[in-house]
Amino acid sequence: MMFTGLSAFPLTPLTDDSVDEAAFTALVQRLPAAGVDSITAVGSTGSYAYLSAAERARVIRLAVEHAGQTPVFAGIGALRTSQVLAQAEAAQSAGAQALLLAPVSYQPLTDDDVFELFRTVTAEVSAPVIVYDNPGTTRFTFSTQLYARIAQLPRIASIKIPPPSTDPDAARARIQEVRDAVPAGVSIGVSGDAAAATGLLAGADAWYSVIGGTLPDPTVAITRAAQRGETEQALALSEHLAPLWSLFGEFGSLRVTAAVAEQLGLAPKNCLPLPILGLDDDARARVAEALKLIEQNQNEQVV
Amino acid sequence: MMFTGLSAFPLTPLTDDSVDEAAFTALVQRLPAAGVDSITAVGSTGSYAYLSAAERARVIRLAVEHAGQTPVFAGIGALRTSQVLAQAEAAQSAGAQALLLAPVSYQPLTDDDVFELFRTVTAEVSAPVIVYDNPGTTRFTFSTQLYARIAQLPRIASIKIPPPSTDPDAARARIQEVRDAVPAGVSIGVSGDAAAATGLLAGADAWYSVIGGTLPDPTVAITRAAQRGETEQALALSEHLAPLWSLFGEFGSLRVTAAVAEQLGLAPKNCLPLPILGLDDDARARVAEALKLIEQNQNEQVV
Numbered sequence: 020m021m022f023t024g025l026s027a028f029p030l031t032p033l034t035d036d037s038v039d040e041a042a043f044t045a046l047v048q049r050l051p052a053a054g055v056d057s058i059t060a061v062g063s064t065g066s067y068a069y070l071s072a073a074e075r076a077r078v079i080r081l082a083v084e085h086a087g088q089t090p091v092f093a094g095i096g097a098l099r100t101s102q103v104l105a106q107a108e109a110a111q112s113a114g115a116q117a118l119l120l121a122p123v124s125y126q127p128l129t130d131d132d133v134f135e136l137f138r139t140v141t142a143e144v145s146a147p148v149i150v151y152d153n154p155g156t157t158r159f160t161f162s163t164q165l166y167a168r169i170a171q172l173p174r175i176a177s178i179k180i181p182p183p184s185t186d187p188d189a190a191r192a193r194i195q196e197v198r199d200a201v202p203a204g205v206s207i208g209v210s211g212d213a214a215a216a217t218g219l220l221a222g223a224d225a226w227y228s229v230i231g232g233t234l235p236d237p238t239v240a241i242t243r244a245a246q247r248g249e250t251e252q253a254l255a256l257s258e259h260l261a262p263l264w265s266l267f268g269e270f271g272s273l274r275v276t277a278a279v280a281e282q283l284g285l286a287p288k289n290c291l292p293l294p295i296l297g298l299d300d301d302a303r304a305r306v307a308e309a310l311k312l313i314e315q316n317q318n319e320q321v322v
Numbered sequence: 323m324m325f326t327g328l329s330a331f332p333l334t335p336l337t338d339d340s341v342d343e344a345a346f347t348a349l350v351q352r353l354p355a356a357g358v359d360s361i362t363a364v365g366s367t368g369s370y371a372y373l374s375a376a377e378r379a380r381v382i383r384l385a386v387e388h389a390g391q392t393p394v395f396a397g398i399g400a401l402r403t404s405q406v407l408a409q410a411e412a413a414q415s416a417g418a419q420a421l422l423l424a425p426v427s428y429q430p431l432t433d434d435d436v437f438e439l440f441r442t443v444t445a446e447v448s449a450p451v452i453v454y455d456n457p458g459t460t461r462f463t464f465s466t467q468l469y470a471r472i473a474q475l476p477r478i479a480s481i482k483i484p485p486p487s488t489d490p491d492a493a494r495a496r497i498q499e500v501r502d503a504v505p506a507g508v509s510i511g512v513s514g515d516a517a518a519a520t521g522l523l524a525g526a527d528a529w530y531s532v533i534g535g536t537l538p539d540p541t542v543a544i545t546r547a548a549q550r551g552e553t554e555q556a557l558a559l560s561e562h563l564a565p566l567w568s569l570f571g572e573f574g575s576l577r578v579t580a581a582v583a584e585q586l587g588l589a590p591k592n593c594l595p596l597p598i599l600g601l602d603d604d605a606r607a608r609v610a611e612a613l614k615l616i617e618q619n620q621n622e623q624v625v
Contacts, residue, residue, distance in 0.1 A: 122597070135597060135599060294402075294436065
């Protein structure tokens with residue numbers, strides 16, 4: 020089942036305002052090696068909203084070339100429906116096996132706008148579509164009822180929901196509520212890396228992961244532990260990454276993940292598209308410290 | 323002084339997902355005829371965020387061609403700084419006399435991101451720049467302190483602030499607060515059409531008007547009354563449009579203004595870029611009713 024387990028979202032690093040193809044390729048190559056279940060190229064983490072159509076197509080093609088047997092999904096969101104349709108066609112041509120669609124907005128959108136967007140797109144494409152609910156970037160809030168309307172459409176394969184509660188019972192109730200609202204077979208994936216272990220343990224099928232694109236090994240480990248029902252182990256492995264979760268809360272997951280990749284030599288410095296500035300030197304020092312702490316946590320685990 | 327009085331924002335009507343050049347041209351031609359002080363092409367009302375670079379350049383050129391002696395300003399916002407710079411160059415080439423820049427966001431922006439965006443753009447352009455503060459679309463909230471930092475930059479000519487309070491004293495205090503924070507000569511313009519009369523009476527230099535692009539005559543009348551210090555008359559003229567203000571509150575100014583233009587035969591039906599749906603039939607009937615009421619209000623005034 021393609022929409023389960025860990026979907027890793029690689030950054031799209033830029034150098035001098037152009038896609039750094041070598042850095043992107045190297046990021047992608049780590050993912051099948053770590054055993055991720057899928058790769059989502061040009062997701063929010065991959066800065067899709069900032070890239071030109073040509074850049075997006077190139078990035079998807081590179082991901083497909085270097086993903087081996089791992090399926091590649093691609094973000095197709097754009098402000099105008101006709102642009103979304105063009106992105107969908109380009110993504111399919113580039114080899115994307117599924118399409119991730121967020122209701123990107125400038126003018127606030129209504130439920131009917133968003134339903135019609137998904138209706139139009141699913142009527143045109145051949146690949147499965149993932150509903151991408153990310154109110155922190157789109158500023159659109161889905162109701163459970165709107166999930167239900169959209170999930171009835173053909174080709175809707177999965178819904179990426181915002182982080183569920185870190186309370187296990189509340190997370191389980193929320194995921195069951197979404198599951199009850201959508202047809203059987205529509206997978207439910209969580210985002211919000213800090214709460215992902217709880218989400219998977221609470222019954223989510225998938226984890227759509229920002230940090231998974233840059234640190235695939237520990238995120239695969241969390242996912243596998245959760246899938247085996249090893250509650251304590253999954254939560255402990257997630258807790259190892261707590262220094263990162265804390266920085267995510269403070270600076271946002273994208274800027275911190277970019278700093279992690281830069282610190283590890285996986286991306287050039289200031290790899291995000293301007294106007295998004297990289298973290299300042301103080302914050303970068305804290306990222307380096309967090310990575311050291313995580314390494315210690317992981318070594319203690321092995322001992 | 324170019325950044326005072328009424329700046330009218332025409333819609334960019336689409337037909338079958340292409341700019342309806344005839345409809346746009348006709349909208350623009352009404353504006354100098356009504357005596358507006360400036361025309362802002364491809365503002366939020368002109369759907370700039372949804373248009374391609376080529377569409378934007380064409381629309382600005384058409385506006386300049388049909389504006390006569392009235393200065394034309396142009397929106398240059400985009401998600402990526404390099405795209406903003408390209409838009410700025412294209413807008414200047416097309417004849418725009420000032421550039422309106424909003425901090426459009428997908429990833430939430432920090433104050434430093436936004437300051438650096440304005441610093442970079444003002445260092446590159448030759449035309450004056452209007453700071454466009456529209457949190458309803460950009461989801462970025464300016465502090466007064468950030469206005470102050472940005473207004474120190476070269477070429478910052480005006481700040482378009484969100485609707486001030488409808489309470490005259492509170493509006494006056496707010497506008498004075500902004501004025502005290504920025505260099506002398508930086509004009510302060512209000513948006514939020516319903517509160518614009520109050521804003522002008524409270525000391526704002528300009529009104530950046532959504533409905534002014536479609537109904538220039540009554541908005542010019544409000545502006546002139548306010549400029550002459552005719553408080554009661556300005557407020558009464560604004561009150562004539564109250565049926566529209568109420569619909570703006572319910573459906574948003576863009577969708578209602580599009581319906582007004584469609585109702586008056588100034589734009590083809592469903593002229594907004596998808597996924598933004600036009601108003602439904604019930605709401606359109608209410609727009610038609612509002613226009614009738616406004617006409618009655620205006621006739622009573624004349625009698």
